[in-house]
Amino acid sequence: MTNDNTAKHPRKKVWLSECDDLMRGASGGFLFGIPLLYTMEVWQIGSTAEPSEMLVVLAVTFIIIFLINRTAGFRKSQGDSPLQAAMDSVEAIAIGLVCSAGILILLRRITLETTLSAALGKTIFESVPFAIGVAVANEFISGERKDKSGSKQDKAKQQNQDQLNATIADLGATLIGALFIAFNIAPTDEIPMLSSAISAPWLLAIAIASLLISYGIVFEAGFVNQQKRQQQRGLFQHPWSETIACYLVSIVASVLMLYFFHQLRLNDPWFMWLSYTILLSLPSTIGGAAGRLAI
Numbered sequence: 613m614t615n616d617n618t619a620k621h622p623r624k625k626v627w628l629s630e631c632d633d634l635m636r637g638a639s640g641g642f643l644f645g646i647p648l649l650y651t652m653e654v655w656q657i658g659s660t661a662e663p664s665e666m667l668v669v670l671a672v673t674f675i676i677i678f679l680i681n682r683t684a685g686f687r688k689s690q691g692d693s694p695l696q697a698a699m700d701s702v703e704a705i706a707i708g709l710v711c712s713a714g715i716l717i718l719l720r721r722i723t724l725e726t727t728l729s730a731a732l733g734k735t736i737f738e739s740v741p742f743a744i745g746v747a748v749a750n751e752f753i754s755g756e757r758k759d760k761s762g763s764k765q766d767k768a769k770q771q772n773q774d775q776l777n778a779t780i781a782d783l784g785a786t787l788i789g790a791l792f793i794a795f796n797i798a799p800t801d802e803i804p805m806l807s808s809a810i811s812a813p814w815l816l817a818i819a820i821a822s823l824l825i826s827y828g829i830v831f832e833a834g835f836v837n838q839q840k841r842q843q844q845r846g847l848f849q850h851p852w853s854e855t856i857a858c859y860l861v862s863i864v865a866s867v868l869m870l871y872f873f874h875q876l877r878l879n880d881p882w883f884m885w886l887s888y889t890i891l892l893s894l895p896s897t898i899g900g901a902a903g904r905l906a907i
Contacts, residue, residue, distance in 0.1 A: 789903025
């Protein structure tokens with residue numbers, strides 16, 4: 613019995629470590645790749661791409677990811693061998709393909725009516741920045757920062773931090789990150805185009821996906837300051853309450869940008885306001901999550 617238990621625990625640790633690596637990689641992919649998923653030109657290029665072009669894109673992406681994985685990667689512990697880098701490169705591309713396909717399905721850019729060639733083309737072309745984001749996740753947005761002032765001083769500052777100030781900092785960082793992303797997407801024609809093909813159940817699915825992705829980026833991916841965020845002494849101490857509150861801030865940022873760029877007017881129907889806002893809140897929420905990681 614003891615031998616069986618000891619044999620199971622290392623295996624369990626391996627699977628947990630693998631899940632952490634996959635979560636970190638997927639989160640890095642979303643941070644880098646989400647803006648391109650709202651680009652009409654990429655949808656059109658992917659829809660008309662030939663199989664040979666798709667293979668070339670995959671091959672070039674593999675070479676880029678392989679070179680990145682030799683120095684960075686999405687795993688906490690990187691292997692030095694070229695074989696390990698190649699295996700990680702294949703996995704990074706696979707994560708990018710799965711994430712891209714999932715969001716394209718949510719946005720109704722891939723449906724049951726979409727041809728296999730068009731679906732593959734859109735997914736492959738959209739997966740390139742996702743895969744690059746996966747590959748650089750551990751190098752640029754993972755790990756723990758070291759403060760020159762020392763850990764004792766950090767703990768003292770954290771203990772003396774006012775709850776209201778911490779909450780304002782969280783919401784402010786979320787608003788800045790959300791506005792930064794929304795500002796680049798709101799004035800484009802992609803939001804009205806996506807809204808024309810979205811029904812109420814899909815809007816609910818997009819809202820749920822926004823919350824899950826935001827939660828994963830900030831609290832599960834192992835990025836910079838994750839432990840600090842979990843110990844934050846703001847008014848929204850629980851990770852889920854913070855995630856929901858910051859999602860509402862991202863919605864406000866989305867509405868402001870849509871109204872600012874005249875995509876929404878006061879006399880527009882309520883469902884138009886709802887669909888435009890929820891569609892834009894997906895990338896805005898990811899931008900808000902990145903903003904919270906920065907503080």
